[in-house]
Amino acid sequence: xxxxxxxxxxxxxxxxxxxxxxxxxxxxxxxxxxxxxxxxxxxxxxxxxxxxxxxxxxxxxxxxxxxxxxxxxxxxxxxxxxxxxxxxxxxxxxxxxxxxxxxxxxxxxxxxxxxxxxxxxxxxxxxxxxxxxxxxxxxxxxxxxxxxxxxxxxxxxxxxxxxxxxxxxxxxxxxxxxxxxxxxxxxxxxxxxxxxxxxxxxxxxxxxxxxxxxxxxxxxxxxxxxxxxxxxxxxxxxxxxxxxxxxxxxxxxxxxxxxxxxxxxxxxxxxxxxxxxxxxxxxxxxxxxxxxxxxxxxxxxxxxxxxxxxxxxxxxxxxxxxxxxxxxxxxxxxxxxxxxxxxxxxxxxxxxxxxxxxxxxxxxxxxxxxxxxxxxxxxxxxxxxxxxxxxxxxxxxxxxxxxxxxxxxxxxxxxxxxxxxxxxxxxxxxxxxxxxxxxxxxxxxxxxxxxxxxxxxxxxxxxxxxxxxxxxxxxxxxxxxxxxxxxxxxxxxxxxxxxxxxxxxxxxxxxxxxxxxxxxxxxxxxxxxxxxxxxxxxxxxxxxxxxxxxxxxxxxxxxxxxxxxxxxxxxxxxxxxxxxxxxxxxxxxxxxxxxxxxxxxxx
Ligand code: DGT
Ligand code: CA
Ligand code: CA
Ligand code: ZN
Numbered sequence: 001x002x003x004x005x006x007x008x009x010x011x012x013x014x015x016x017x018x019x020x021x022x023x024x025x026x027x028x029x030x031x032x033x034x035x036x037x038x039x040x041x042x043x044x045x046x047x048x049x050x051x052x053x054x055x056x057x058x059x060x061x062x063x064x065x066x067x068x069x070x071x072x073x074x075x076x077x078x079x080x081x082x083x084x085x086x087x088x089x090x091x092x093x094x095x096x097x098x099x100x101x102x103x104x105x106x107x108x109x110x111x112x113x114x115x116x117x118x119x120x121x122x123x124x125x126x127x128x129x130x131x132x133x134x135x136x137x138x139x140x141x142x143x144x145x146x147x148x149x150x151x152x153x154x155x156x157x158x159x160x161x162x163x164x165x166x167x168x169x170x171x172x173x174x175x176x177x178x179x180x181x182x183x184x185x186x187x188x189x190x191x192x193x194x195x196x197x198x199x200x201x202x203x204x205x206x207x208x209x210x211x212x213x214x215x216x217x218x219x220x221x222x223x224x225x226x227x228x229x230x231x232x233x234x235x236x237x238x239x240x241x242x243x244x245x246x247x248x249x250x251x252x253x254x255x256x257x258x259x260x261x262x263x264x265x266x267x268x269x270x271x272x273x274x275x276x277x278x279x280x281x282x283x284x285x286x287x288x289x290x291x292x293x294x295x296x297x298x299x300x301x302x303x304x305x306x307x308x309x310x311x312x313x314x315x316x317x318x319x320x321x322x323x324x325x326x327x328x329x330x331x332x333x334x335x336x337x338x339x340x341x342x343x344x345x346x347x348x349x350x351x352x353x354x355x356x357x358x359x360x361x362x363x364x365x366x367x368x369x370x371x372x373x374x375x376x377x378x379x380x381x382x383x384x385x386x387x388x389x390x391x392x393x394x395x396x397x398x399x400x401x402x403x404x405x406x407x408x409x410x411x412x413x414x415x416x417x418x419x420x421x422x423x424x425x426x427x428x429x430x431x432x433x434x435x436x437x438x439x440x441x442x443x444x445x446x447x448x449x450x451x452x453x454x455x456x457x458x459x460x461x462x463x464x465x466x467x468x469x470x471x472x473x474x475x476x477x478x479x480x481x482x483x484x485x486x487x488x489x490x491x492x493x494x495x496x497x498x499x500x501x502x503x504x505x506x507x508x509x510x511x512x513x514x515x516x517x518x519x520x521x522x523x524x525x526x527x528x529x530x531x532x533x534x535x536x537x538x539x540x541x542x543x544x545x546x547x548x549x550x551x552x553x554x555x556x557x558x559x560x561x562x563x564x565x566x567x568x569x570x571x572x573x574x575x576x577x578x579x580x581x582x583x584x585x586x587x588x589x590x591x592x593x594x595x596x597x598x599x600x601x602x603x
Contacts, residue, residue, distance in 0.1 A: 002221060003037050003044050003236050006071050009080055010034035010064075012092045016083040019092075019102045032059045037068070041165045043221040043236025045072040090116040098146040098474065099139065107132055121147050138442060156194040157239055158472060160502030160539050163188070165239060166198055169217065173202055173243070176213045180204030181251055185258035189310045191542035193472055193505045197240040199258045207245040214243045250282050252295035257281035264313035271303050271319075279303075311545040316513065330545040331554055333538045338556040338563070340369040341411065341434060341465055341497065341525030342534070346390070347372040348379040350530040353397050357406060359531045367405035367560045369432040370394065371465075374421040376413035377438050384426035391429055405560045407431040411465055416440045418454025420461075427460035432567075434497070436465035441478050448480035456485070456494045462567050463523050464489065466499035466506040474503065482511055483518065490519035493567070495555055498524045498547075500540025501533070512547035521566070522554045 014030035017023075036059045037044050047053045054065045070077035094105045094117065108114040111132055112123055120143065123129055129140040166184040173182045179202060183189065186199035202210050211231045215223045224232040224240070232242045246254040257265060257280070272279040277286045283293035284302055292298035297307045305322040309330055312318040321327045343349030344356050351359070353370055360368045372390075373381040382390065387410065394408040409432035413421035420427070420435060427433055435455050443451065456464060467485070470477025489496055496515050499506045504527070507515060512522065524540040526533055544554065551557045555566055 001045055001072050001075065002234075002238050003040050004238050006044050006068060007034040007037040008096075009071050009076065010037065010067075011096075012089065013080055013083060015092050015095050015102050016087050019087055019106055020083075029059075029061075029064065033064045033068075036060055038237075039161075041168065041235065041237055042218050044068060045221070046218065046236070048072050088115060093117075094120060097143070097150055099142045100146065104134060104139075107134060117147060117150075142442075156196050156473070157237075158194050158502045159188065159192060159542070160536065161237070162195045162198065162239060163539075165219065165235065165237070166200075169198070169200060169214075169219070169241065172217055173200065173210060173213060176205050176209050178205030179210060180248060183255055185255055186260060189259045190261065190313060191311050191546060193508065193543070195239075197242060200241065200243045201251065201254050201258055202243060202245050203248045203251045203254075210245050211243070214241075248294070249290075250293045252297070252299055253279075253283050253293040254281050256296045256299055259310050259313065261314050263315045264308075264318070267315065267319055268299075268303065271305075275303070277302075309545065311542065312548065314546070316548070328548050328550050331541060331549050331551050331557070333541045335551045335554070335557045336524060336537060336541070337366040337559065338368055339363075339365055339526050339528070339534065339537065340407070340409065340432060340463070340523050340556055341371050341499070342368070342528040343372055343411075344370060346393075347377070347381055348529060353393060354400060356528070356531070357397050357401055357404065359534055361401055361404045363534060365404065367407065367563070369407035369409035370397075371409035371411045371432065371434050374410060374412045376415060376421040377411075381413075382410060382422075382426075384423045387422070387426045387429050409434060411436055412461075413438050414451060414455040416443070416451065418451040420455060420458055424460070427458075430460070432462055433460045434463050434465040435461050436467075437469045437478050441469055441475055443478065445479045445481060448478045449484060452478070452480050452485050453488055456489055456492060461492075461494055463495040463497055465497045465525070466501075466504050466527065467496055468506050468508075468511070470504070470506055470508070472503045472505060477506070482514060486515040486518035486520050489515075490521075493521070495521045495523045495567070498522055498540045498543050500524060500526045500536045500538075500543075502536060502539055505539060505543050507543070507547075509543050509546035512543060512549065516547060516549060516553060522549060523556050524554055525556070 010030045011034040014027050014034065017030065018027045036057055044054065048069045054060055054068055055062060067077040067079065091105060091109055094100055094108070095102050108120065112128060114120050114123055124140050124143045127140065129135050129143060130137045166188055170182045170184055173179060181204060182200065182202045184198060185201050186197070187195045188198055207228050211226055214231055215226055215233055219235045220233045221236045222234040224234060229246070230242060230244050232240060234240050244254060244258065269279045272284060277284055277291060284291045284299050292302040300307045300322065305319070306325060306327055308318050308322050308327065311330065318327065339360060342356060344353045345351060346353070349356065356370070357368065373379065375381040375383045391408065394406060398406050408430050410422065410430050411434045414435050414437050415421055416439065455461065468477035486496065496507055498512055522544065524537065524544055526536045526540070528534045555563055558566055
């Protein structure tokens, strides 16, 4: 059984216990257990075979460990079988659909006798869900969408989840005797937001030793194929990995080929043909002669091109730029000197301000912003009075960390009509105002566009956080006219955030590229809710690189003094004013933050 399968049993137990109204702590223990198992790179089945190893995992006690052993050996455990007598597993499986929680599934079962996806689809298509309590027409449509998404099944893994796995395997293969070079190619090397599988290219050492080391690695659950030049495995976390062993003289050609994208490769082959040459995964050749093969740079040079950073190999104009010597000098993680979006335990973060700030300081940043939520986001979100209190809290932490500049920020919800969830008096107490959408993601595009435009028009607003609010593999996000919003944001000097949370990566690469073309400036932030999340910054930088962004495009690369100037002056980060920068008007809709109803925290 894969880790995902074991985790699913735990999640289902949690849901069943919840549907029975059992102790929330017990429910949470199984959910937490599922999360722990899912995040393991090594197959939990293998770990279970060794004494004490799963017990040592955080969140897994003796009881859960025993159940894991049952599940990996028999596929089930007594409690799961017992619970299924009252709630069938196929009913529970319905809670795995986007937008259907235990409560709604219970309603479906009790009122319409819906027991599986087929029942559900038929009922939704017949328009019978909309009349149910807590449903409505919108939910009915979303159920149909969720069913379609589930049947497609993306089978892709977030880059951030695949990343440490790739690092581990690359290091493992590098340690094999005689091995000279190991690179993770494919979509991972291009830093796509999610990867279908890993493609690792190795040279040096004996193929026999490399493949043996690979297929016997602790992460491996199944060996799908083993050959001299190529082996494929499935890992405990479900990820497939292909390893290719190639001669040193052909490493560049193999790396180029397996890095892709396929479309970029096809274009390179066309260019080779036009010049009377031929390019494949072994070499660039002219007749029987090898022109270049050892390094990627050699091959690009022989084709009359500059070496293209893998993030740009997506047919986004990189071939022309490489030919004309116009490739951008992409931003690098080391260019960032600040993180301007993070939460503390004053709202939904895990750590106190002080602990969070200390972790920021340890990461070598020059400045940061503490940006808890406003009231509409729920979970203790701030109103004006709370912002006043926060002024003193920030002052106290500034005294403790004199070398780090700490901006007093807030992540202010954009209400449904575009008003900000904070009074003007509250906003004036802040150094750094982010605005973002946490509700009504499904507004019609025209309304969503008006909403966002009204919000960024407010003169206190400095940046828009995770602008579309999409979740990768989850919800598509707000559907507004991004071109109009980017144009207006550029004119107003409101920065667009690239949010580095692994399942957000919002703006996404294509949007960030468009925003840059419209003259927007950016910030790249972690939106950390805990200390480990501060280390997600690189994933935001990867998106920026895929969008062709340079250091000059990103405000939190600036020293604090220049940053302060830049956030006041539209277009200042480029060292030039944008073509037209109209004076900032008062918002079209009057903020009515005080009346905003607190709703449950949603991401
Ligand atoms: P993924 O795994 O879906 O996230 O995306 P990739 O890009 O890693 O794709 P994958 O693993 O199927 O193949 C790795 C690279 O190998 C791909 O980026 C380009 C190259 N490649 C694979 N199949 C073909 C092909 O039919 N033609 C060409 N020119 N290149 C290919
Ligand atoms: Ca791949
Ligand atoms: Ca592959
Ligand atoms: Zn946030």
